[in-house]
Structure formats: structure tokens, C-alpha cells
Amino acid sequence: MVNIFISMDKQFSLIYGKENIFYKILQINAQIKIKRRLLELGFTNNEKVLILKKSRLKGVFLLQIKGYVLALKKKEVANIIVEV
Amino acid sequence: MNKKDNLILVGNPNVGKTTFFNLITKSFEHTGNWHGVTTEAAQKQVIVDGKEINIVDLPGIYSLSSYSFEEQVSIEYLVKNKNLNILNICDANILQRNLYLTLQLMEMGLMPNLYINFYDEVKKRGEEIDFLLLSKQLNVNVFFNKKNKKQTKEEIQKIFNCDNKVEGNQINELPYLKNLPIKEILDILTFNQKKLFDLPPQFLAIKILEEDSYIKENLNLTTEQNDKINNIILKEDYLQKISSLRYNYIFKILKECTKKNKNFVYGKFKIDKIILNKYLCFPIFLSILFLIFYITFSSVGAYLSSLLKHIIDVSLGNPIKSFLININCPAWIIGLFSVGIIESVGGLFSFIPQIVLLFLFLSILEDSGYMSRLAFCFEDILYSIGLSGKSVFTIIMSFGCTTSAILTARNIEDRNARIKTAIISPYMSCSAKLPIFAVIGGAFFSKGNIFVIISLYLLGVIIAILVSLFLNKFFIKSGERSFILEFPPYRKPSIKRVAFLIYQNCKQFVLKVGTILLSFSVIVWILQNFTFDFQYIPNTINQKSMLQVVGESLSIIFKPIGLDNWGIVASLLVGVMAKEMVVSTMAIINKIPTTNNFESQLGFSLISGSFAISLSPLTAVVMLIFSLIYMPCISTIAVLKKEIGLKYTFLACCLQFLIAYCICFIIYNIFVGTLFFKILSISLVVFLIVFAMYFVFFKKDKCKNCVGFKNCKSNGFKC
Numbered sequence: 148m149v150n151i152f153i154s155m156d157k158q159f160s161l162i163y164g165k166e167n168i169f170y171k172i173l174q175i176n177a178q179i180k181i182k183r184r185l186l187e188l189g190f191t192n193n194e195k196v197l198i199l200k201k202s203r204l205k206g207v208f209l210l211q212i213k214g215y216v217l218a219l220k221k222k223e224v225a226n227i228i229v230e231v
Numbered sequence: 232m233n234k235k236d237n238l239i240l241v242g243n244p245n246v247g248k249t250t251f252f253n254l255i256t257k258s259f260e261h262t263g264n265w266h267g268v269t270t271e272a273a274q275k276q277v278i279v280d281g282k283e284i285n286i287v288d289l290p291g292i293y294s295l296s297s298y299s300f301e302e303q304v305s306i307e308y309l310v311k312n313k314n315l316n317i318l319n320i321c322d323a324n325i326l327q328r329n330l331y332l333t334l335q336l337m338e339m340g341l342m343p344n345l346y347i348n349f350y351d352e353v354k355k356r357g358e359e360i361d362f363l364l365l366s367k368q369l370n371v372n373v374f375f376n377k378k379n380k381k382q383t384k385e386e387i388q389k390i391f392n393c394d395n396k397v398e399g400n401q402i403n404e405l406p407y408l409k410n411l412p413i414k415e416i417l418d419i420l421t422f423n424q425k426k427l428f429d430l431p432p433q434f435l436a437i438k439i440l441e442e443d444s445y446i447k448e449n450l451n452l453t454t455e456q457n458d459k460i461n462n463i464i465l466k467e468d469y470l471q472k473i474s475s476l477r478y479n480y481i482f483k484i485l486k487e488c489t490k491k492n493k494n495f496v497y498g499k500f501k502i503d504k505i506i507l508n509k510y511l512c513f514p515i516f517l518s519i520l521f522l523i524f525y526i527t528f529s530s531v532g533a534y535l536s537s538l539l540k541h542i543i544d545v546s547l548g549n550p551i552k553s554f555l556i557n558i559n560c561p562a563w564i565i566g567l568f569s570v571g572i573i574e575s576v577g578g579l580f581s582f583i584p585q586i587v588l589l590f591l592f593l594s595i596l597e598d599s600g601y602m603s604r605l606a607f608c609f610e611d612i613l614y615s616i617g618l619s620g621k622s623v624f625t626i627i628m629s630f631g632c633t634t635s636a637i638l639t640a641r642n643i644e645d646r647n648a649r650i651k652t653a654i655i656s657p658y659m660s661c662s663a664k665l666p667i668f669a670v671i672g673g674a675f676f677s678k679g680n681i682f683v684i685i686s687l688y689l690l691g692v693i694i695a696i697l698v699s700l701f702l703n704k705f706f707i708k709s710g711e712r713s714f715i716l717e718f719p720p721y722r723k724p725s726i727k728r729v730a731f732l733i734y735q736n737c738k739q740f741v742l743k744v745g746t747i748l749l750s751f752s753v754i755v756w757i758l759q760n761f762t763f764d765f766q767y768i769p770n771t772i773n774q775k776s777m778l779q780v781v782g783e784s785l786s787i788i789f790k791p792i793g794l795d796n797w798g799i800v801a802s803l804l805v806g807v808m809a810k811e812m813v814v815s816t817m818a819i820i821n822k823i824p825t826t827n828n829f830e831s832q833l834g835f836s837l838i839s840g841s842f843a844i845s846l847s848p849l850t851a852v853v854m855l856i857f858s859l860i861y862m863p864c865i866s867t868i869a870v871l872k873k874e875i876g877l878k879y880t881f882l883a884c885c886l887q888f889l890i891a892y893c894i895c896f897i898i899y900n901i902f903v904g905t906l907f908f909k910i911l912s913i914s915l916v917v918f919l920i921v922f923a924m925y926f927v928f929f930k931k932d933k934c935k936n937c938v939g940f941k942n943c944k945s946n947g948f949k950c
Contacts, residue, residue, distance in 0.1 A: 174468075174471070175471065179442050179470065182470060182471075183294075183296055183441065183470055184293070184294075184296075184715065186470060186474035186475075187294040187331060188328070189327075189328055189331075189478065191474055191475045191478050192471060192475060199499070202607060202608070202610060202611050203509045203512075203611055204611040204612075204615075206610060206611040207607055207610045207611060207714065209507070209607060209718075211496055211499060213325075213327055213328060214325060214327065214495065214496055214497055215324075215325045215328065215496065215497035215498055215717065215718070216496060216497065216498035216499050216717070216718035217715070217716070217717050217718065218603075218606070218607045218610070218714070218715070218716040218717075219714065219715060219716075220610070220714040223714075223715075
């Protein structure tokens with residue numbers, strides 16, 4: 148039981164992630180349109196994602212996924228639930 | 232249409248579809264190393280082995296679910312023309328994501344041929360792709376680009392000659408589909424519904440599972456059917472499952488077919504650490520922009536311009552004039568040629584070097600891959616004024632030509648941001664306004680003119696920002712919106728492409744000068760030199776020419792801003808046709824004699840006061856600012872109308888005129904106006920400041936968690 152709770156706590160939105168750390172995607176909580184687009188871009192479950200950079204006002208995130216680099220807005224990144 | 236006579240190019244953004252299109256059709260559609268350069272389907276016929284083949288270049292798409300405008304264009308085109316030959320162009324660097332679209336095409340029952348682009352880049356890194364195996368696994372023909380152009384062309388020849396190996400329904404052969412409840416969905420649909428668009432029913436089933444609204448609407452499902460479908464859909468997260476299945480399938484295939492360097496990340500470069508640095512990104516951008524403008528407008532460009540002007544005068548202007556005098560032409564013909572044509576139009580030709588340089592730099596910027604980085608740097612700031620990071624493309628292109636720049640606004644996902652971007656782009660000083668700055672600014676500020684020009688550019692940008700904020704507040708609000716931007720790698724600009732872009736723009740410019748501007752020059756000259764009774768009046772002061780009558784009657788409007796000179800009013804009026812005409816009209820009105828120093832002659836005539844148009848330093852400044860923003864040219868208005876509709880075009884034009892008028896009114900009247908006007912203009916400034924302050928201090932505080940300005944207490948998911 149304890150273990151499960153700890154692992155639950157480890158789930159968080161990617162916006163709280165730190166730069167230059169790999170995270171594993173658990174799920175995407177978003178409207179159907181945005182969710183579909185994110186999945187098409189490669190944000191499927193169990194995929195590893197790396198935050199390369201947050202922009203100056205932290206409004207845009209530069210992510211590395213499936214071997215390429217992609218910039219997304221905070222609003223979309225917030226929908227991506229990850230664990231370390 | 233015969234299947235073999237057509238070829239449709241489909242692919243992810245920035246995989247080189249248009250470059251491929253240009254290579255085979257020998258045309259020069261606009262390309263660039265960033266996303267969404269192509270915005271409309273382009274078509275062209277080529278003849279291969281005696282057969283005429285129609286090639287269609289579609290805008291880049293990530294998938295077959297409509298998301299942005301350009302994707303919709305592509306999808307509708309594919310649904311309508313699904314029987315034609317399709318070439319799916321992939322980037323070898325990111326094959327995994329590119330094949331995702333390929334799979335969707337195959338689900339749709341299309342049989343695409345694959346063309347793997349940038350294989351040379353992959354090979355350089357020591358990676359390899361087994362094309363034969365890939366072709367076998369996916370059951371499609373695979374082609375790839377070779378080291379040199381000639382071999383690549385031979386490879387392309389093969390595409391035209393090959394048959395699609397597999398006939399029949401390919402959809403059954405995609406193994407991952409077995410894990411989906413496709414049959415159950417199909418059982419719910421009626422026979423007629425299954426025949427929608429003549430697409431394979433399996434595809435419809437997948438789309439229903441993915442909850443695609445476009446397909447669902449067209450199916451006209453009954454409530455009963457809807458309930459049944461919802462029962463199936465709600466069992467599992469099929470959207471996520473389907474894309475996982477597709478990606479896993481691709482991963483499995485690629486694992487067998489490719490030897491990949493795992494550390495390589497497409498579009499990740501060390502230099503980005505500096506370019507995207509919080510503190511360095513803007514200084515770097517500004518210094519690049521300053522360098523471009525300095526080379527173009529001040530040092531190299533200005534020198535080449537004067538050189539060309541000299542050559543035109545010596546080799547063309549003077550001989551023609553002396554020839555006309557020698558054969559005893561009537562005075563008005565000599566006047567028409569020397570002033571109406573050679574001086575005004577010839578004067579414009581001398582701006583060719585500057586245009587060449589400007590487009591050279593713009594195309595290098597576009598090709599290098601820097602534009603996407605810029606969009607990343609600017610997204611935060613542009614978002615806060617109601618635009619999108621991608622607006623930066625349009626804004627920079629606007630410095631070249633506003634008309635073509637407005638078209639690039641289409642790759643902005645949000646409609647409102649797109650409209651705002653289109654409306655503010657005329658405030659950027661386009662290359663056609665340069666002659667005005669060069670002549671008037673050059674006359675009054677001589678060596679300091681570079682700073683005057685830079686400050687005019689800056690003024691344009693500042694006004695654009697304010698206008699955008701204003702529009703965002705009152706007319707076209709933008710809510711939350713998405714922003715997806717892929718980073719392309721840095722690439723060397725192709726010399727050939729840059730050369731052709733310059734050639735094309737020069738050709739356009741020369742054509743414009745040679746046709747529209749030439750005829751307008753002649754018309755203006757006639758209006759200026761003839762009365763309404765068609766009497767030739769070259770130098771008399773007693774009679775008024777047609778242009779003078781019109782100009783004088785309108786000058787009352789411009790009196791409050793100091794431009795009550797009828798000649799200026801007339802040239803501004805003509806300038807709406809094309810901004811280049813402002814200067815040439817001035818030359819015609821002031822009757823500048825043929826000399827080898829047109830620009831400084833015209834400039835001098837403006838200062839001297841004894842000519843029809845004369846300016847004081849103050850009115851010169853007013854004139855510069857007014858001509859910077861008073862109205863977009865007629866071709867820009869046409870494009871605006873097409874892109875954003877009549878209502879917003881009208882709004883844009885009115886706003887521009889109003890702003891230009893207000894600024895000029897304030898500047899002019901603070902210095903020389905009567906007491907009443909002084910008070911009026913000062914109170915106008917005060918009013919504007921109070922108005923602005925009101926919004927700074929009394930703005931409603933919204934939750935800005937999503938934008939990232941403040942820390943927000945609510946959690947990240949719901950906000």
C-alpha cells in the first residue's frame with residue numbers, strides 16, 4: 148500500500164519538471180483535439196521526454212521526444228502527466 | 232483523371248516537399264527551412280517519357296485529423312482525389328514520426344510510394360536504412376535521395392515508371408489493427424454509412440474510435456448508434472491505444488530496417504544553448520537585424536545603388552534625351568520621356584541592389600533554421616500582445632514585401648492571432664517605402680539618415696505592438712491557444728535557391744516598375760502637365776494642371792498635419808497604388824531635369840522651396856512618418872481582403888490612416904500649430920497616456936498560470 152502511494156505522489160504534470168531530466172509519460176489529460184495532436188507528435192505512454200529549455204517567462208517548453216526537438220506551450224505541456 | 236498521370240506530394244512539415252516539387256517541375260515555389268512554408272496546394276505539369284504528369288504539392292501535415300488550416304486543405308484534397316498516385320515524402324532523420332502519417336494514409340486505403348529525403352544527412356552520421364526490407368515490411372515502394380542531383384533525378388524517374396506493387400485493400404495487412412474493435416463498430420453502421428466518401432470502412436471505424444468530429448458529422452449517426460458507439464469507446468482510451476499501436480508497429484519495423492545512432496537528436500544543437508539563452512537571444516537577434524539593415528541600406532547597398540543610377544543615366548537617360556532633341560520632337564514628348572519615364576522609373580531601378588541584398592539576407596535567415604528558434608524566443612512576448620510566436624516569420628518577411636508576408640501568416644494555428652498578425656504587418660516598413668526614406672531623409676539628414684531610417688523602422692514596430700494590444704483588448708480577443716513548433720536542424724542555405732529567390736524578386740520588381748509603375752508614371756505625368764482642357768502647360772504658373780486641381784481640393788484634409796502642399800497630397804494619393812510611386816510622382820511634379828544624380832537632385836528640390844513640392848525639416852519628418860503608415864498599398868489591401876475578409880481589411884485601413892494622422896497631427900502641432908491646435912494635440916497625448924495607464928493599472932487580474940506570468944495557486948491540470 149505504501150509503495151503505491153509513493154508512486155502516486157511521483158506523478159506530476161510535466162510543467163513541474165526540471166530542465167535536462169528525462170521523464171516517463173504516464174498519460175495525457177486533455178481535450179480530445181489537443182490529446183490527439185500530442186499523441187500524433189509522439190507523446191505516447193511510456194515514452195521518455197526531456198525538457199531542454201523553458202523560455203524566459205516559462206510560457207514555452209522546448210522538449211525532446213522520439214529523437215527530435217519540439218516547442219510546446221505551457222498549456223499543452225500541463226496536460227502531460229509524467230513520472231521520473 | 233488517370234491515376235498514373237497524377238502525383239500528389241504528401242508529408243510532414245519541413246521534409247522538403249516543395250524542394251522536391253521544384254526539382255522535378257523546375258519551378259521555383261517558395262521554400263524555407265521552417266514549418267508551413269507552403270500554404271496552398273501548388274500544381275504543375277511535367278512531361279516524363281512523353282507523358283504529361285500533373286504534380287500537386289500539398290502543405291505539410293502531421294496526420295489525417297484536421298487541426299490547422301493547411302492540414303484541412305491537404306485532407307480535403309486527399310479525400311477528393313484518393314484515386315491518384317501519392318508520394319509520401321519522409322525525412323530520414325525523423326523517420327519514426329514521418330511513418331506515422333504513412334500508416335494513416337495506408338489505413339485510408341491509399342497506396343503511397345515513399346520517398347526518403349535527406350538520406351545523405353543520415354548516412355554522414357554513419358546510420359543506415361535498409362530500403363529493401365522497409366519496402367517489404369510496409370508493402371510500399373521506397374525511393375530515396377542520392378548523393379548528387381543527377382542520381383536523385385534518375386531515382387525520381389523510377390517513381391513515375393513504377394506500379395504500385397500491391398493492389399487491393401491494404402488495410403487488412405496492417406497487423407496492429409487486429410487489437411481494435413473495428414468489427415464491432417462496423418456492425419453498428421448501416422450499409423450506406425460505410426460507403427461515406429468511398430473510403431474503406433475500416434478507416435471510418437478507426438476514425439470513430441479516435442472520435443474524429445469531421446467523419447462523425449458526415450456519417451449522420453442516429454442517437455441509437457451513438458449510444459452503442461459510446462459504449463464501445465468508453466471501455467478503453469482508444470485514442471491513446473491506437474497511436475501507441477501505430478508507434479509500436481513503426482518502432483518494430485525500424486528496428487529491423489535501420490541502424491541508428493541513439494544519441495542523435497534531430498534539431499538539437501549546442502549552439503542553441505547560446506541562441507536560446509535568456510539574456511542573449513534578443514541581443515543576438517537585434518544585432519543580426521541591425522547588420523542586415525546596415526549593409527542593405529547604408530554601406531554596401533547605398534554605394535551600389537548610386538553606382539547603378541549613374542550607369543543608367545550615362546548609358547540610357549542622356550543618349551535618349553539628346554536623341555529626342557536632335558530629331559526635333561515636340562516639347563511635351565521630350566518632357567514625357569525625360570521626366571515622366573526615365574527619371575521616375577529609372578530612378579526606381581537604382582533600388583535593385585538594395586532589394587537584392589535585403590532578399591539575400593531574408594532568404595539566408597529563412598534557410599538557416601534560425602526562424603524556428605526565433606519563434607521560440609518570441610512566443611512569450613508575442614503571446615502577451617495577442618500574437619503568436621510564429622508571427623515573427625510574418626513580421627520579418629514584412630520588411631521585404633508585406634503582400635507576400637501576409638500569406639505566411641496562415642501557418643499560425645489561432646484564427647484571431649492570424650488576423651491580428653495580418654493587420655499589423657503593414658506597419659513594418661516594406662522595401663517599397665525605402666525610396667521615400669532615402670530621398671526625403673537623405674535630403675534633410677544626409678549622413679544621419681541611417682539613424683532616421685532605423686528609428687522609422689522601430690516606430691513601425693512600436694506602433695504595431697500598440698495596435699496589436701489595442702485590437703486584442705477591444706476587437707479580436709485571443710483566448711488560450713496552442714503552439715506547436717518543431718525545430719529543424721541548421722542547414723546551409725542552398726546557393727541556387729537563394730539566387731533564384733533574388734532573381735524572382737528582382738524580376739517581380741522590374742516587371743512592376745516596367746508595367747504598372749511605368750504606366751502610372753505616364754498617367755501622373757499627363758495629369759500634371761495638362762489642364763482639364765488638354766493644354767500642355769510645362770512651366771506656366773497661371774494655369775492649373777489636373778493633378779494640381781485634385782491635389783488642392785484634397786489638401787484641406789492634410790492641412791492640420793502640415794502637408795497642405797498639393798504635390799505631396801497628390802504623390803501620397805498615387806502612393807496607395809504602389810509605395811514606390813511616391814518618390815517618382817514627386818520627381819514628376821518637381822520636374823527634375825535629367826542629370827546623373829537624381830536622388831540628391833530631388834532631395835535638393837524638396838529643400839529649396841522654389842519647386843512645387845517643398846518641405847521644411849519638420850514637415851519632412853511628418854511626411855516620413857505619414858508615408859510609413861498611412862495606408863497599405865493596393866496589392867496588400869487585396870491580399871488582406873482575401874485572407875482576413877472585408878470587415879477586418881476595412882478596419883485595418885481605417886486604423887492605419889487614423890494612427891498616421893494622429894501621430895502627424897501631434898508632432899506637427901506641438902511645434903508650429905496655433906495655440907488652439909497646440910492645446911488640442913497636447914490634450915490628445917495626455918488622453919492617450921491616461922487611456923494606456925488605465926489599462927496598466929485597472930486591468931482585471933486573470934489567472935495567468937497558463938501564460939506563466941505569475942505563480943498560480945490552482946493546479947496545473949485544470950487551469
